[in-house]
Amino acid sequence: MQARDALNYDYSVAKCFTYSTILFGIIGMLIGVVIAYQMAFPELNYLAGEYGTYSRLRPLHTSGVIFGFLLSGVFATWYYIGQRVLKVSMAESKFLMIIGKLHFWIYMIVILTAVVTLFLGISTSKEYAELEWPLDIGVVVLWVLWGVSIFGLIGIRREKTLYISMWYFIATFLGVAMLYLFNNMEVPTYFVSGMGKWYHSVSMYAGTNDAMVQWWYGHNAVAFVFTVPIIAMSYYFLPKESGQPIYSYKLSLLSFWGLMFVYLWAGGHHLLYSTVPDWVQTMGSIFSIILILPSWGSAINMLLTMKGEWGQLKSNPLIKFMILASTFYMFSTLEGPIQAIKSVNALAHFTDWIPGHVHDGTLGWVGFMLMAALFHMAPRMYKKELFSKKLMEAQFWLQTTGIVLYFSSMWIAGITQGMMWRATDQFGNLAYSFIDTVTVLIPYYAIRATGGLMYLVGFLMFTYNMYKTITAGKDISSEPQNASPMSA
């Protein structure tokens, strides 16, 4: 080990993942906006022949934002936070540097191949697990590399106790590993029969079982990709940016175990009124409601961290992003359990209210926290001032408006459609044919797509701001302790 005076944190891997976060963010959100407009204006389906239809693009959007944008962001923040809270530099271990670089490049190869194969329609059809088996193996490899990097860095740490963010990163690693492996158990048909496409496979589970495993995965993939690592980020970036210690460290520990205990039991709420056993459905429902407690535990903890310092909300746009993210977290973790109540679910399931709910969480909570995190990291990684505070403010309001348009239109659309499906006339016959319930939604689809477009434009502003920060930001001599420096 070198003398500590000469030592600095090494952000080369974190920088790589920052670029990929931005790249896949643009791709994933752009496709999202396109498919949203396709629902309002179906002619847009024919822009790219077979490869441009809504149905081909939808898995690309979900996988693109989840495994491209978000996962890159998780890795970027891990390679940043990990070193800092363990007080050890990647530069101290050649081995970990190599693992980190390898991790990045294998990740890029897997995700770019995934983009191509999904365009070609090579898919297992399971939501958020569409990749065929050769790519699944790639995912396993990159995940193992990430594990080596986590536990390797922990192995050479100087800080004895693990910070709460580390807990959440470890949980992300373990949770996704378990879920992904079990949900993607499949038999490659070529190796059994010796014919057909070599990459084709068939699921190990059939019918109802397959559905149970899939939604156990689907629900918890949301937990361990959309929630757990984002909490890890918020527990680091919010205190650090504001200079305030976490309101109650003990509450953060309790919320962690609470979330771990409860989350996994709640997956049954995706299958209410389906053919899975009744008690799984009821339990899914009940646990979804209990889930409010640990979620709100974390969210309230974050809001209270700002106690007495609310002035920062006005002066620092990054705090604004993060506080709004926490607020959206509270909002969507209340909305979710409401939708998991059986009678509400009977109305809401299969309607647009569900994507509406997902986007509250992803656009408001995940997107905002991730962008704030990258904004916070940039001055420290590149030793530059953030390029423009004004642009940040504009981006904030544009995107917030976009989210509001998105979820309000989807609420109305979902509830309208749910009510129309079950409406009957005076003789007890169905009042509407299916297509009536589609055409009525078109204005809302247009509003939703416009909300999405505003969010995308905001993301492009973020990209520009980051780009200018890196290339043309004012140099800073020493690392800022708390609030990130920014030019007006």
Next chain:
Amino acid sequence: MNMETIRELQAYGYIFFTIFLAVILYSYIYHLYRDEKTGTRNYEKYSNMALNDNINDLPVEEISPLNKEKE
């Protein structure tokens, strides 16, 4: 094993684990506050791990090179 036995085991497994976890969770809360009260350990100071995270800052609890863990 027939389905009834499995169902029963499932129900028992579920209830015992839930009780077990509830007990653990409450004793954890107790543990957190008792440690703080008796002065054994102050959990709130761990917040400083994020606030003072320069490579030259002193760790909140330094790991001594002699008793390093394997993992």
Next chain:
Amino acid sequence: MFHWLERNPFFFAVGVFLVIAYAGIVTILPNFMESARPVVGTKPYTVLELAGRQTYIKDSCNACHSQLIRPFKSETDRYGMYSLSGEYAYDRPFLWGSKRTGPDLMRVGNYRTSDWHEYHMLNPKSVVPGSIMPAYKHMFSNNADIETAYAEAYTVKTVFNVPYDKPDMPTLGTYDESKKVVFAEAAAIVADMKSQEVKDAFKRGEIKEIVAIIAYLNSLK
């Protein structure tokens, strides 16, 4: 004990893993035996239907169409008898979907015909005015992959004991035998269709994706 766990990452990880794995073990594993039993009368898909199912997956029809009828009057009135677990016994993967941008297709074979599907795929608005579904013209020019469909049927027969070649069940046999069955099945559908392109291709010995997917949709009852 708690504090020890907090500074021993390895045991900490084990603890987290146990907590999160347990829910899966209790809720998922035990049900595997029961819900895997097929309902009487449920048959595995023929090879042509499987090829259609693969097309259905390739174009992600399940992104907009569910295959799960919930036990409400409004749903059974609209789509037919509610779904039973055993009806899905041969569905690998399941295709319940999570969003009904279009109607449920669980029993679409009961009330739609081959020529309806043909018109619908070419131009959805021609049979459903106001439809927002895209046309799937490429299904009329792409060939269905019968070989992979056979490979899949053969695999599930070998690995999961799906009852092909049993009395009253679809025949599979060798690839050549199976091909004859596929062509006989396809011939019936092609005869119902109007597209000259598909008919000519069939004469040349090619089965288009549209033929396979119609076979699959007709089998959903």
